[in-house]
Amino acid sequence: MGTNPFSEITPQINHYASLCQKTATIDPADYTTYDVKRGLRDLNGKGVLVGLTEISDVCATKLVDGKQVPADGELYYRGYNVKELISGTGDWNHFGFEECTYLLLFGELPNKKELDEFTAVLSQYRTLPTSFVRDIIMKAPSNDMMNTLARSVLTLYSYDDRADDISLPNVLRQCLQLISLFPQLSVYGYQAYNHYHEGQSLFIHNPIPEYSTAENILHMLRPDSKFTPLEAKLLDTALILHMEHGGGNNSTFTTHLVSSSGTDTYSAIAAAIGSLKGPRHGGANIKVIKMFDDLKAHVKDWNDDEEISRYLTALLHKEAFDHAGLIYGMGHAVYSLSDPRAVIFRTFVERLSAEKGREDEFQLYANVERLAPQIISEERKIYKGVSPNVDFFSGFAYNMLDLPVELYTPIFAVARIAGWSAHRIEELSYNNKIMRPAYKYVGHHREYIPYDKRNQ
Template identity: 65%
Template sequence: MTDIFHTTPEIIHLAEQCAKEDKIDAQFYTQYEVKQGLRDVSGTGVMAGLTTISMIQSQHYENGVLVPCEGVLHYRGINIKQLVQGFLQDHRLGYEEVSYLLLFGELPSSSELSAFKKILAEKQTLPTNFVRDIIMKAPSKDIMNTLARCVLTLASYDTHADDISLPNVLNQSLMLISVFPMLAVYAYHAYNHYGNDDSLYIHHPQPNLSTAENILHMLRSTKTYSEMEAKVLDMALVLHMEHGGGNNSTFTTHVVTSSGTDTYSAIAAALGSLKGPKHGGANGKVTEMIKHLKESITDLTDERQIREYLIKLLRKETFDKKGLIYGMGHAVYSISDPRADIFKAFVEDLAKDKGREQEFQLYSLVEKIAPEVIAEERKIYKGVSANVDFYSGFVYSMLDLPEELYTPMFAIARIVGWSAHRMEELINGNKIIRPAYESVSAEKEYVRLEKRGKDRTI
C-alpha cells in the first residue's frame, strides 16, 4: 500500500521548484512600502482595527518624543495588576470573573457572577458518546490538532451551527469556553492510554469547582490538588486570557469571522494559529531550552557559563539552532511584560512549595542575562524582557501538567478572548477583511506543451 504521508524524492524536487519560483527579492518590500508581519521598521503594528476589549501599552510620549515604558495591559479598561489584586484580596479565583468582564464589558455583581458560573457549569457536558466516538478514536500526541478536530465536529451536533446572530454566537461561545478543559484533558488521557500504554480514566467536571480546579480534578488520577496549585493555575489562565486584537490568533479570529463563517470554523482557525511555536507554542520551547541548558553547563549558578550558552543560542550553535532565546522578547513590550511581572511572584512561591528553588534561580539568571546578551549580539529597535511564556512552562511542569497540554492550557484561557473579539467583529464589522498584496511577478507568454523542452522537476 502506498504511504500517502511519505515525502518522495519527486516531492522534494518539486518543493525546491516552489522555493525557487516563490522567492521574492527583499528589496521589493522596501520599494512598495510593504509592512512585513503588518509591522513597520520600528516594530510598531500597522493599525488594522479598533477594540474595546483590551489595551496594550509599551511606549508613551515624553516632551513630544515616543519612548519605551513599563508594559501596561488593560482588560476592558482595568489595569491587569489592579484586576488581579482585586480578586486575590477577596481570596477568590479569577478565571470566571475575568471571563465575564471580557465578554460583557463590566465586572459582575455577586449575583451576576453566581449566575454566570451556573451557566458555565450547565454547559460542561459533551454530546452522547462524543468522548468515545470522537476523542478516543485516532488519538494524537498533538492535542491542539485534536482540539481543532473536536471543535469542528461539535458543529455537526449543533442544529444552529451556521446561525451568526449574536445570541446564538454567544451561546456557542459559552459552550466552547465550558468544554475546552474537558476536550483538552480527555484528549491527553486518550493519547496517554493508547500512545503510552498508561491507565485510562475520565473524570467528570464538578459544577462546584472553578475552571482551574476542574482541570486538576480531571487530569489527576487522585482528583486531588492543593489550594496553591489551583491558585497558580487560575492565575496562568487569567494572564493568558486576552492580549489585544492584533495577536496572531485573535487577528485570525477577526479575519475569519469577517467572512461570515460559523463560530466553530473561526475558533478552529484560531487554534491553528495559536499552535505555532512563534505564538502559543513558545512555552514548551522554553522548558526544552532550559533542560538543554542544564545538560550543557556544569554549574547552574555560574553566570559566565550561562552567558556563553545564551551567546551560542543566538549564534545558532546549540539547542535547535534557530538563533532564539525562547521566552525573551515580545512583539509589543520592551522594558517589561506586565503578565510576567505578576506571574513571577507566584512562580517563586510555587517553586518553594515544590522544592525547586534552584531551578527558579536558574530561570531568574537567564531572565537577567539574556537581554544583555541580545543587546550585544543583535541590532534591535527596542528593549527585550521576559514574556509571560518564559515562566508558564516552568509553572506547568511544577503542576505536573504533561508537556502535551502546555499550549492547550493557553487555548483554554484564550478562548475567552477569541469569543469576545468574534462578537465584537460581528457587531462592528460590515466588510470582509482583505488587505492588498502587490504582484511582483514578471509577465510570461504561454508556451505550448510540445515546445517546453526537457523536464525540469519530476
C-alpha cells in the same frame, strides 16, 4: 504492507519541491521598495493599524516631550489593569478566570449575583454530547493536542442545529459552550493520547459543577484529582494572564479575519486554534522549557554568572540548543522594558517553587532573567528594550504543576477562547466588511504556449 501516503515524501514530491523553490525569486529588497509592511509591522516593529477594539489595551510606551518612548508594559481588560484584576482575587478560595471572562464578554465586572449566575451557566454547558468522548475523542487520537482540540471543535458543528446562525444570541451561546468545554476537550484528548499512544491508564473524570475552570483542569487531569490551593490559584492566574492580549496577536487577528467572512463560530475558532499552535505564538513556552533542559545539561553551576553567560552567548551564536540563534522567552513583539504578565506571574511561580522544593531551579530562571537582556544588548542592535515574556515562566510553572508538555499550548487555548469569543462578537457587531488586504504582484506576464508546443 503498503506505504502511508500521508507521511512518506517520495522522489516525485522532492522534485515538485525543487520546482517550488525555483519560483521563489522575490528580491527581499523589493519589500522596502514597495513599502510592504512584512508581518504587518513597520520597520520599528509596530503593528499596522487594521481595526478598532474596546476589549483590551496593550501598552508598552509612554509620551515624553511629545515622543513615544519605551516604558514598563501594562495590560488592560476593558479598561481595568490586569494587575488589579488579579490582586482583587486575593482570597485563595476566589478564582478570577470566570469573573474576567464575564468582563471581556459583557464589558463590566460582575457583582456576586451576576457572577453566580454566570458560573452556573458555564457549569451547565460543561456537558459534551452523548458518546462524544467515545466516538470522537477516543477515535484516532493525535499526538498533538491542538489538532485534537481543533478536530473536536469542528465536529461539534455537526451536533449544533443552529451551527450557521451568526445572530448575536446564538454566537454568544456557542462561545459560552466552547469556553466551558475547552478544558474537557483538551484534557480528555490528552488522556486518550496517553492511553492509546503511551500505554498508560485511562482516566476520564467528569467536571465538578462547583469547581472553577482551573480546579476542574487539575481534577480531570490527575488520577487522584487532588491539588493544593496554591496550585489551583497559580493555574487560575495563568488563565487570566493568557485569556486576552489585544486584537493584533496572531490567533485573535485570525478570529477577526475569519469571522469577517461570515462563517460559523466553530470554523472561526478552529482557525484560531491552528494559529495558536504555531511555535512562534502559543507553542513558545515549550521551546523555553526545552532550552532550559539543555542549559541544565551543559551548565554545572547554576549560580555561576560567567558559566551561564557563556551558554547564553553560545545560544545567540547558534552554537547551542537548536542552533536558531535565539534565547527563548526573551523579548516580545510589543513589550520592551517589561511584560506585565511575566512580572505578575513571577511572584506566583516563586511561591510554587518554594512549595515544591524547587527553589534552585527558580533561582536559575532568575539568573537567566537577569543576564539574558544584558547579553542580547551587547550582541545585537535592538530598537527597543528586551525583557522576559510570559512564556519565560509559564513552562516552568506548568512543569511544577505536573502538566504534560502536550497540554501546554491547549491550556493557552483554554484561556484565550475567552478573548477570541469577545473579539468574534465584536467583529460581527461592528464590522460588515470582509477583510481583504492587498498583495502586489511582482512577477511577469507571459504569452501562453499551447500544450503540443511545449518542450517535452
